[in-house]
Structure formats: structure tokens, C-alpha cells
Amino acid sequence: MSERRLSIQRLTQQGFACFGDVIETDGRSHYSINAGTAERYDDLARVDVSAASGRPVLSICRAAPNAPPVRLRLMERHPLSSQAFIPLSSVPFLVVAAPAGDKLELEKISVFRSNGRQGINYRRGTWHHPLLALERVCDFLIVDRGGQGENCEEVSIADQNFLVVEP
Amino acid sequence: MSERRLSIQRLTQQGFACFGDVIETDGRSHYSINAGTAERYDDLARVDVSAASGRPVLSICRAAPNAPPVRLRLMERHPLSSQAFIPLSSVPFLVVAAPAGDKLELEKISVFRSNGRQGINYRRGTWHHPLLALERVCDFLIVDRGGQGENCEEVSIADQNFLVVEP
Numbered sequence: 171m172s173e174r175r176l177s178i179q180r181l182t183q184q185g186f187a188c189f190g191d192v193i194e195t196d197g198r199s200h201y202s203i204n205a206g207t208a209e210r211y212d213d214l215a216r217v218d219v220s221a222a223s224g225r226p227v228l229s230i231c232r233a234a235p236n237a238p239p240v241r242l243r244l245m246e247r248h249p250l251s252s253q254a255f256i257p258l259s260s261v262p263f264l265v266v267a268a269p270a271g272d273k274l275e276l277e278k279i280s281v282f283r284s285n286g287r288q289g290i291n292y293r294r295g296t297w298h299h300p301l302l303a304l305e306r307v308c309d310f311l312i313v314d315r316g317g318q319g320e321n322c323e324e325v326s327i328a329d330q331n332f333l334v335v336e337p
Numbered sequence: 338m339s340e341r342r343l344s345i346q347r348l349t350q351q352g353f354a355c356f357g358d359v360i361e362t363d364g365r366s367h368y369s370i371n372a373g374t375a376e377r378y379d380d381l382a383r384v385d386v387s388a389a390s391g392r393p394v395l396s397i398c399r400a401a402p403n404a405p406p407v408r409l410r411l412m413e414r415h416p417l418s419s420q421a422f423i424p425l426s427s428v429p430f431l432v433v434a435a436p437a438g439d440k441l442e443l444e445k446i447s448v449f450r451s452n453g454r455q456g457i458n459y460r461r462g463t464w465h466h467p468l469l470a471l472e473r474v475c476d477f478l479i480v481d482r483g484g485q486g487e488n489c490e491e492v493s494i495a496d497q498n499f500l501v502v503e504p
Contacts, residue, residue, distance in 0.1 A: 195397050195476070204467035205410065208400040213483060217393040226384040226393040228421065228458070228480060230362050233375040243372065254395060256478050258425065258454070287425070289478075291395070300371035309362070311423050311456075311478060313395060316380060 174330060176242075177337040181265060181282035181290070189267040189280075189296050191215040193256055193289035215291035218252040219315035227316040231255070233263075233303040242266060242332035245274050245297045246324045251315035255301055256289030259308040264334065265290050266299035274325050281334050297325075302334075341497060343409075344504040348432060348449035348457070356434040356447075356463050358382040360423055360456035382458035385419040386482035394483040398422070400430075400470040409433060409499035412441050412464045413491045418482035422468055423456030426475040431501065432457050433466035441492050448501050464492075469501075 183192045193214045200209040219226050265282040274297045350359045360381045367376040386393050432449040441464050
């Protein structure tokens, strides 16, 4: 099969809206707290982890870098919860997502580049590639779900020859 | 009233255990995910936000820096939830805490310095000062609670002359 090239889009709240939330301060309102010494950008993502008696879990993911051009390997989804990744390293990274649904729609895969300050929160059931760090090993805070039930489905797409390219 | 000097301690899981969790990878176990391309340091804090039908909320706090020596101003606690702060700027900051309880015990206030990669999660009801950024404006991810009910009590300690000093 020939290569299927996917262009990288800039990550914006509008462009990512069908997949979930962009967690960032740009373009968001805030209010003053702590006697004016801090600003709070409140409630930036819909954390959806309570299905089947789930609970919120905080973890750190340390991701190895990917040398461009990146080939996509697998997509996964979490049918019982949202999943947020917030970068702790301030380094740009790639976000690969496809619409929620029982079946992954290969022709609807999109690729976004975070500016390194933007985190994302995949809506429950949204298909996504494992995060793609770029320049170096990067840490991310994960906010997802703990509890009973099978909450991860994976589909290999290594044989589909998706290649991520600059626009 | 004369100055009451508080020395800064190094932030460690053991030293902070009576106030909550230290969110960090050092000294924590992990497992491999995503076909070996990432490591997950799982479940690093006890998120306790469900009281009174509460829900987890993700926000970003942008904190102004404090020039040393820092004078303490106020302590607060959240009777209905834990509250986590994870640094997004990799810059050291100060954490000031006192044991949970209806009454703030002034003589039990402790001051810790995060190395800039360590986040913290205050256990429900733990008294704490607003985070003290040091060198420059710093962003923190907050994980706390949304929902009904009064979840913040504040006590001014500006008149107590607490001064934070190097050890």
C-alpha cells in the first residue's frame, strides 16, 4: 500500500472540539484569586471518569521522542472515560485523533501540533494515537480513570502506512 | 510581635505525608505502555472530590513571583476536597502547609521547597498558604472540585509575622 500522508494542523479549541478540550490559558477567561497574587483559568476540561463507579486518577507519562517523519502505529480509545494529557516539559508534541465510535474511521484521522503549553482532554471514546513526543523525552500529567471494567481498546494501524508530514 | 522564622525543608513524600501526596516520578514505580514507547507512573495522588456530589475540575493557576524573604499572608483549607497543584514551568516554588483540622495550628506550619518538577496534592481539609512562586510568573495545573457547598475557608496570618528563611 502506498503512503497515506497526513498534514499537521495547529491545535486550536475550535479545530479540536469534536475530539475534546484544549487545556490552555490563551483565549480563556480568568479571575483573580489569593488576594490578587494569582489568576485562575477555571474548569478547562470536562473530566468524565465516573462511569461504572470510576474515580479520577493522576499519573505521569514519560514518552520517548519520535524522529520525523512519524509513522502511525496504533489507535486506542477509552470507552468508559475521558483522558487528559498536560505537558510538563513545554516542548511541542503531536496529537492524533479520530471521532468516537465503535469503529475507527481511518479517513477521519487528524493530526495536531501542540505548542508545548497546550494540553488536551480526549472525550470519552475518542480514538487517539499514543502521544507523540518530538524533540526529546517528555513528561505529561495524565488525568484519567481508575476502577473496574475494560477501559482500553487498541487497533493496530501499522499496516496502513500513515505518514505524518509538515503542511 | 517579633518575627517568627520558618526554615524551608526539602519536599519529600515522607516529609509531606501528613499533608498529602507529592506528585513526582522519583522513587516511584512505573510500567511500560504504548508498545514500550512510554512509561506510566500510575496513580500518584488521592483525588478526593466526590463529597456533596462534587466533580473533578482541571484549571490553570498563574501565580506572581515572591521576592525572598517571603512573609506569610493567609492560610486556607478546602473542607470538601483535596486540591492538587502540578507545576507547568519546572521552576522551584514553596509549599506551606499545616495539619487538617477545624482550627489552624500556627505552631505546626511547615514550609517545603519543590524542585520544580514535584507537584503536591493537599489532603482534604489541610491548611495551606497560596502557592508561592519564586523566580518568575509560574503556571500550575490545579485538580480540585466543582459543585455545590462552601469549600474554602481562609484565615489571615499577616499579623503573625511569619518569615520564611533559608535553612
